[in-house]
Amino acid sequence: MERRKFILDTLKTIPLVLIAPNLFASFSKDDDITNPNGKTVLIIGAGISGLAAAKKLKDKGFTVIVIETQEKIGGRLRTDRSTGIAFDEGASWIHGPNGNPITKLASQAGANTYLTDDDNLEVFDNNGTAYSDAFLDSQYTQFEKALKAVRRAGTKRQSFQTIYNSLYPTQANNRLWKYMLSAYLEFDTGGDISKLSSKYFYDDEAFPGKDVIVTNGYDKVANLLGQGLDIRLNSRVTEINYNATKSLVKVNENSIEADYVIVSVPLGVLKNNSISFQPILPASKLSAIQNIQMGNVNKFLFIWDTPFWNTNIQYIGYTPETKGKFNYLMNMMKFLPTTNGLMTFAYGDYATVTETMTDAQIISEVMAQLKTIYGNTIPNPTNMLRTKWGQNINTFGTYSFATNGTTSADFETMATEINNKLFFAGEHTEKDYRASVHGAYLSGIREADKIIAL
Numbered sequence: 001m002e003r004r005k006f007i008l009d010t011l012k013t014i015p016l017v018l019i020a021p022n023l024f025a026s027f028s029k030d031d032d033i034t035n036p037n038g039k040t041v042l043i044i045g046a047g048i049s050g051l052a053a054a055k056k057l058k059d060k061g062f063t064v065i066v067i068e069t070q071e072k073i074g075g076r077l078r079t080d081r082s083t084g085i086a087f088d089e090g091a092s093w094i095h096g097p098n099g100n101p102i103t104k105l106a107s108q109a110g111a112n113t114y115l116t117d118d119d120n121l122e123v124f125d126n127n128g129t130a131y132s133d134a135f136l137d138s139q140y141t142q143f144e145k146a147l148k149a150v151r152r153a154g155t156k157r158q159s160f161q162t163i164y165n166s167l168y169p170t171q172a173n174n175r176l177w178k179y180m181l182s183a184y185l186e187f188d189t190g191g192d193i194s195k196l197s198s199k200y201f202y203d204d205e206a207f208p209g210k211d212v213i214v215t216n217g218y219d220k221v222a223n224l225l226g227q228g229l230d231i232r233l234n235s236r237v238t239e240i241n242y243n244a245t246k247s248l249v250k251v252n253e254n255s256i257e258a259d260y261v262i263v264s265v266p267l268g269v270l271k272n273n274s275i276s277f278q279p280i281l282p283a284s285k286l287s288a289i290q291n292i293q294m295g296n297v298n299k300f301l302f303i304w305d306t307p308f309w310n311t312n313i314q315y316i317g318y319t320p321e322t323k324g325k326f327n328y329l330m331n332m333m334k335f336l337p338t339t340n341g342l343m344t345f346a347y348g349d350y351a352t353v354t355e356t357m358t359d360a361q362i363i364s365e366v367m368a369q370l371k372t373i374y375g376n377t378i379p380n381p382t383n384m385l386r387t388k389w390g391q392n393i394n395t396f397g398t399y400s401f402a403t404n405g406t407t408s409a410d411f412e413t414m415a416t417e418i419n420n421k422l423f424f425a426g427e428h429t430e431k432d433y434r435a436s437v438h439g440a441y442l443s444g445i446r447e448a449d450k451i452i453a454l
Helices: 005-011 048-059 101-109 133-153 160-167 175-189 219-226 267-271 283-291 348-354 359-374 408-414 437-453
Strands: 040-044 063-067 113-115 121-125 212-214 230-232 237-241 247-251 254-258 260-263 276-278 297-303 315-319 325-331 341-347 383-386 422-424
Touching: 040 048, 040 247, 040 254, 048 063, 048 219, 048 437, 063 254, 101 219, 101 437, 121 175, 133 160, 133 175, 175 315, 175 325, 175 341, 175 348, 247 260, 260 437, 267 283, 283 408, 297 348, 297 359, 315 359, 325 359, 341 348, 359 383, 422 437
Parallel strands: 040 063, 040 260, 063 230, 121 315, 237 276, 260 422
Antiparallel strands: 113 212, 237 247, 247 254, 297 341, 297 383, 315 325, 325 341
8 A cells, every 4th residue: 555656556657758867967076167157146945956956056157155044954854863863854755766866866965765665554443443454455446546536527626625525425434535535645745635636636747666765864965965055044035136137135134146046945935925026926926826735744753662563564554533633653663673663644634733732632642542552551652753844934834735726837837937037946846746855856956957058
């Protein structure tokens, strides 16, 4: 029951040309370094897209300054090592590692990866009874068919949930189907099915190969890209004036002038008007910003002194009544044998609900479900780490998704430059590979190539 299997096998077609030959040019020792008339590029945001663009432009001789509002680079590639474990708060997996540019970068950065076996799974009902493998397989086959049926019947204005409920009314309250909808579909897209487009929820592309997880910190990739760059940390951009020949960017209380500006902040920052633009962005760009939605997925890492679960299993599924509620747990011991940890998730609307809950409430809810499976004598965790991406003013969510009224053209509009002075990068600007690290990386390379070609 590989989480992305239905994407690769049933809903997507792999493009014949997976990757342009110049994607890794910025890492070649034989780069042709030129000085393009002393041009300066200001990049807003030191996430993967901004760093990718900065690296390539610097290697081509541009003066590059990267402005980052946080205390370290990486954006949503953010790793917490406070417990001695590399807990990736944001991105964890390399989705489709074959031909994926992040695969090579991760290797160069010293990032270790592990093939997470999505079929190595036990799923339990809310009375503690395990579903049989045969039943799970049969239901998953039906679920795959349902996804295709929704997409065929989908319309621009109706949500996935609306079409799904009309086609499968008897499954609306089926706990196992709610589990699959959240643990697979909402996890993958980032959006609650009530907001997810019924027509464009899967019209992007995917690299081949089974997903691998980074086990020693995804931030290693960001740190590799950031080597040798002029990065200004703890610097918040509030205004971009691109009306004159050169753009003027207000950073904290100062202003920086640049020939070109790449805006590589998350979509959530644009949607919340955290940066003002002078003149106002074109109507088409504003419409795209409004149309595309920012999803929310939160992570929770729990650590115990000793394990009480089946340590040979990769994933533990649970089917609560509430969709998206801590129903998919990853056994960290499969790839970190000395770590007695489980990581679980909250998706869609329930991800937002968790951000109003205290740590004690989170632990209580998760433990109630675990006790249903393993008995009332299991201990509480000794440590917990969590995320609140929806409340994070540097992102306002996790990754973008197509919602009601959205089309693929909106993602393409997000990638459109303005007057050859103002450029946009980020996963939300990469139609074919949105909501992914490799999509963000490719968008940065794309925008750098635009500037190089001017």
